[in-house]
Structures are given as structure tokens and as C-alpha cells.
Amino acid sequence: MTDPFIRTADKPVVFIDSGVGGLHYLRWVRDNAPDESLVYIADTLNFPYGEKRASHVQTIVVSLVDQVVKSFDPKLIVVACNTASVVALGALRNLFSVPFVGVVPAVKPAATLSKSKLICVLGSSRTVEDAYTANLIAYFASECRVISVSGREIIDFVETRFPGSSEDERELAVRNTLSAIHEEGVDTLVLACTHFLYLEEEFRKVCGAAVTVIDSREGVGRQVCKFLRRDNSPAAGQGRGTCFQTGGAAMNGHYTLFAEMFDLDYLGVFP
Numbered sequence: 001m002t003d004p005f006i007r008t009a010d011k012p013v014v015f016i017d018s019g020v021g022g023l024h025y026l027r028w029v030r031d032n033a034p035d036e037s038l039v040y041i042a043d044t045l046n047f048p049y050g051e052k053r054a055s056h057v058q059t060i061v062v063s064l065v066d067q068v069v070k071s072f073d074p075k076l077i078v079v080a081c082n083t084a085s086v087v088a089l090g091a092l093r094n095l096f097s098v099p100f101v102g103v104v105p106a107v108k109p110a111a112t113l114s115k116s117k118l119i120c121v122l123g124s125s126r127t128v129e130d131a132y133t134a135n136l137i138a139y140f141a142s143e144c145r146v147i148s149v150s151g152r153e154i155i156d157f158v159e160t161r162f163p164g165s166s167e168d169e170r171e172l173a174v175r176n177t178l179s180a181i182h183e184e185g186v187d188t189l190v191l192a193c194t195h196f197l198y199l200e201e202e203f204r205k206v207c208g209a210a211v212t213v214i215d216s217r218e219g220v221g222r223q224v225c226k227f228l229r230r231d232n233s234p235a236a237g238q239g240r241g242t243c244f245q246t247g248g249a250a251m252n253g254h255y256t257l258f259a260e261m262f263d264l265d266y267l268g269v270f271p
């Protein structure tokens with residue numbers, strides 16, 4: 001029987017996240033590797049990952065990847081989610097032979113960039129609490145003081161209210177969470193959740209010119225492109241991509257808007 005999800009002549013690169021965050025990573029890859037077939041899966045049924053226990057997120061992500069591998073036979077899976085990457089990347093690499101690229105907080109570049117040696121890492125609750133992030137900080141930013149902040153309200157805002165929101169609402173969503181930064185005199189802010197990229201401009205505006213705002217997009221994108229060059233397998237995507245979601249309350253029409261925003265074909269529920 002032919003699997004309905006295998007619809008390209010080549011093996012796709014599949015991006016996964018709990019929601020819409022990873023679409024910015026897909027865009028970076030498409031801009032730089034336009035021939036690849038790209039598939040995006042938003043695990044909306046299990047959103048938000050960041051408010052769940054690490055073991056629960058790991059179970060969810062392993063099961064999602066299992067379905068993805070069976071359905072698409074991908075050449076590469078990009079775990080376009082900091083939360084999923086910090087808790088599950090090790091397990092995924094042990095369990096599956098498909099290659100993975102993960103997205104983890106940009107602590108290393110932040111430590112290099114920061115002059116004041118005061119850094120803020122803003123992520124989901126799970127990401128900022130996780131031992132993986134603590135180890136990243138201990139290893140790459142031992143000379144810095146790092147303030148970790150959970151941006152759970154911003155994640156929820158982006159996933160459920162971003163389309164159609166006003167500039168004021170977007171700015172307020174950022175302002176409410178970032179009040180701590182100004183008090184502490186931080187000079188570098190790490191956007192350690194892929195959802196935050198929708199509000200990049202607002203982050204820069206609210207933080208002001210004295211704070212450098214960084215994320216992991218370019219590093220991850222370059223890693224993906226390096227893999228694709230080495231792999232050199234057929235790519236017949238012609239700049240197109242498809243987008244699925246796994247269900248839940250987010251089946252409300254927003255995803256057709258997000259798909260349009262990123263020039264993707266929205267194909268409904270996966271699997």
C-alpha cells in the first residue's frame with residue numbers, strides 16, 4: 001500500500017515543533033537550499049511542550065518522530081524546538097538512524113558577545129529549568145551571570161493569538177515578560193524558544209539598543225545546509241513545502257494563515 005504522506009520524488013527534510021515556532025527555521029533553510037522538499041509538522045495536539053515534564057515531552061517526541069519516519073522516510077529531521085531538543089535529542093539519536101539537527105539555546109554566542117557578562121536566557125519553562133540548559137551555561141558561559149526567564153505567556157500568545165493581533169498587543173506580550181531585564185542591566189538576550197521569533201522586532205524595541213537579541217537560526221540553518229551538501233541526494237522540492245498539524249484546540253483555521261505566511265501548502269492533520 002502506498003503511504004499517502006510520501007508525495008515527493010525525493011526524501012524531504014522534516015521540521016517538527018509543538019506549534020508554529022519552527023516555521024522560521026524552515027524559512028531560513030528554504031531560502032538557502034531552495035531545491036529541497038520541506039515538510040513541517042506542528043504537534044498542536046501536545047502543545048505546549050514547555051509546561052510538561054521532561055519524560056512526558058520525550059515520550060511525545062519519540063512517538064511523533066516514529067510516525068514521521070514511517071510516513072515520510074526523511075533525509076533529515078530538524079527538531080525546530082528548543083524544548084524538544086534539550087529533553088529528547090539524545091534519545092532520538094539513540095533510537096533512530098535518521099540524522100537529526102536540533103535547536104538549543106544560543107548560550108555560547110551570547111557569552112562571547114556579552115560585554116557586561118550579564119545574559120538573559122528566555123525560553124519555555126522546561127527549557128530554562130532543564131539540566132541540559134544548565135550544562136550549556138556551565139560549559140560555555142561560566143564567566144557570565146545568566147538570568148533564566150520563562151516566556152510561557154509569550155509562547156501561548158504566539159500560538160493562539162498572533163494572527164490578527166495588533167502591534168500594541170504584540171509589544172505588551174513582550175513587555176510584560178521582560179521587565180526583569182532592565183532592572184538587571186543585561187546586555188544580551190537569548191531567544192531560546194522558536195515561537196519568540198514572531199516577535200523579534202518587538203523584543204528589539206522593548207529591550208532597546210543596549211541589548212543584543214540573538215537566536216539559533218543561523219547556526220542551525222548552516223548546520224542543515226552543511227548536511228545537505230555532504231548528503232547530496234536528489235532534491236526535487238523546487239522551493240515548495242507542506243505543513244501539517246497533529247490536532248487539538250489549534251485546529252481553528254490559524255494554521256492556514258501561518259501556512260500562507262510561510263508560503264506552504266496546508267494539508268491538515270498528521271498522521
Ligand code: DGL
Pocket residue numbers: 017018019021022047048049050051080081082083084123124127155192193194195
Ligand atoms: N517552540 C518551542 C521551543 O522552542 C516551545 C513551545 C512549547 O512550550 O511548546 O521551545
